[in-house]
Amino acid sequence: MQELKDRILAEGQNLGDGILKIDSILNHQIDAGLIARCGQEIARQFRDAGVDRILTAEVSGIVPALATGMALSVPVVYARKVKPITMYGPVFLETAPSHTKGVDVNLLVAAEFMPSGQRILIVDDFLASGRTIRSLVRIIHGAKSTCVGIACVVEKNFEGGRALLEHYGVPICSLATITSMDNGQITFAE
């Protein structure tokens, strides 16, 4: 998605250690128009996949997931990291390391919003190591539903996420794929 790549080149900051700051677009300030178009593009790619619902993880995954849910007219469920007092009854629980916080975090989804037999699309902001998304796939499989695809706004393909997830055999779509962040640069795939 050229518009997204242009904005990342113009506004993204390479903070080293593979950390890309795009806080002016998605992770603190949200460009609502651009994110709506990202959601529409993800929706276009999965229009024929028979998506019943979208699964993501709080916090920043909610933004592209909601935009995609609006475009596909399907509900969105976001995994919680901390159990709120409104969450009771059975939950699906996985853990995954947080890239920007340096610790393992829980991913919690109430069973009431993760029914069996559904076709579920995972949408997240970043695909990096793939471990958060792998946890979301496990939650879907634990619910006896089907993961029909994985979509992210930005993929850092030098961090191995795609390789970790490929054996699930589902389409993996990224709107902007970064192949290198070496030497303070941001290099996109052709």
Next chain:
Amino acid sequence: MQELKDRILAEGQNLGDGILKIDSILNHQIDAGLIARCGQEIARQFRDAGVDRILTAEVSGIVPALATGMALSVPVVYARKVKPITMYGPVFLETAPSHTKGVDVNLLVAAEFMPSGQRILIVDDFLASGRTIRSLVRIIHGAKSTCVGIACVVEKNFEGGRALLEHYGVPICSLATITSMDNGQITFAE
């Protein structure tokens, strides 16, 4: 907004202590279509207010704020509760008690996304005690910008939030106003 009230009556759960669980609509599962319409209704009410940007607080405020930002074509900024490593430089910091977590939480907004001289609309999921929203107003005033209004999806008007915020003299809009949650009931204002 009658559609919203109908859904809250059908699916909302009164957990006591003034806690309303609407996890099937907004706070865990998101009904993307309903939330888009909520954003359009808030946008309609503030169409002539000259809104430059929207301010909310993570996590669940992001959902109606993004929907409103899409409808008004303005950027959305969400206050962070924990400083991520991508946040550096000056920040605006306020604290507010969390209704569902029972502790004080920080609200952090990077100064780079909170410029002076702007007309800013606050959008949040709930208006209860009003203390989170008061902290957001303080951040706006600290940035020498103007709060032009406050919008929420659900107001619990028996918790005093409107009274706390009224002296700011800005329009306060709620899409569904609950006047009582006594005896396990959910009662809306006429």
